[in-house]
Amino acid sequence: MNRRQFLINTLLAMGGISLLSACEEQNKKHLPARKGANMKVLMINGSGHEKGCTYTALSEVAKVLNQEGIETEIIQLGTGAYRDCIGCQACRKLNGRCVFNDDIVNSIIEKAEQADGFVFGSPVYYAHPSGRLLSVLDRAFYAGSAAFAFKPGAAVVSARRAGTTAAIDVINKYFTINKMPVVSSSYWNEVHGNTPEEVLQDKEGLQTMRNLGKNMAWALKMIDEAKNGGLNPPEQESGSRTNFIR
Ligand SMILES: Cc1cc2nc3c(=O)[nH]c(=O)nc-3n(C[C@H](O)[C@H](O)[C@H](O)COP(=O)(O)O)c2cc1C
Numbered sequence: 262m263n264r265r266q267f268l269i270n271t272l273l274a275m276g277g278i279s280l281l282s283a284c285e286e287q288n289k290k291h292l293p294a295r296k297g298a299n300m301k302v303l304m305i306n307g308s309g310h311e312k313g314c315t316y317t318a319l320s321e322v323a324k325v326l327n328q329e330g331i332e333t334e335i336i337q338l339g340t341g342a343y344r345d346c347i348g349c350q351a352c353r354k355l356n357g358r359c360v361f362n363d364d365i366v367n368s369i370i371e372k373a374e375q376a377d378g379f380v381f382g383s384p385v386y387y388a389h390p391s392g393r394l395l396s397v398l399d400r401a402f403y404a405g406s407a408a409f410a411f412k413p414g415a416a417v418v419s420a421r422r423a424g425t426t427a428a429i430d431v432i433n434k435y436f437t438i439n440k441m442p443v444v445s446s447s448y449w450n451e452v453h454g455n456t457p458e459e460v461l462q463d464k465e466g467l468q469t470m471r472n473l474g475k476n477m478a479w480a481l482k483m484i485d486e487a488k489n490g491g492l493n494p495p496e497q498e499s500g501s502r503t504n505f506i507r
Pocket residue numbers: 308309310312313314315316383384385386387388389419420421422423424453454455456457
């Protein structure tokens with residue numbers, strides 16, 4: 262290589278490097294300011310099977326959230342007995358806590374206060390979510406709705422065959438009465454199977470779970486960006502509460 266050729270090659274290489282760094286700078290502008298740091302999604306498994314089908318679905322969502330840098334925790338309701346809400350209104354005087362302090366509900370409310378998003382999972386029982394999940398959520402939301410408000414939520418259900426969308430509708434109603442954005446996926450958030458092994462064969466179900474994880478991460482990052490930019494949840498009107506007799 263002669264001196265002239267050497268100089269041309271060197272200049273081309275330098276130009277290439279500066280072009281590369283310009284591209285890198287440009288790419289950085291499109292990266293999210295936060296990669297999910299310090300964000301947490303609280304998940305509840307409403308099945309008595311700790312490592313069953315619902316857990317398999319929730320784990321697939323969690324895997325993607327973790328890849329996005331978002332922490333996850335799966336709370337297992339297990340096989341314990343859960344009292345239903347008795348409508349005693351004691352929670353109104355208990356600063357957002359349920360009067361029954363002997364099970365997981367108050368600890369769920371405490372964890373919800375610290376969480377940024379929620380995924381509630383359940384097996385389908387007679388075309389609805391499990392009774393234990395509903396008993397827990399009725400009490401957690403009646404006593405501690407503020408802990409969940411304005412945070413995104415998603416329902417996940419597992420069924421052998423049918424009743425999934427009816428069950429999803431029931432879970433979504435906790436979100437839609439409580440100012441919570443509902444996170445969806447590329448199909449309704451359901452997997453099919455009677456065993457975890459069968460769920461693992463439900464390729465579309467698992468894909469739906471992964472897309473749900475991506476969409477939940479996106480929702481959380483958007484909300485975070487909005488807050489950082491000074492856009493906070495809107496003030497709510499209150500005062501009018503009319504029963505049908507008025
Ligand atoms: C009491 C009961 C009712 C059920 N009802 C339905 C149903 O309505 N539709 C359905 O497809 N599967 C039904 N199943 C099957 C479960 O929904 C299914 O096996 C689910 O994937 C189990 O999830 P898990 O392993 O997380 O408990 C029912 C199971 C039980 C125990």
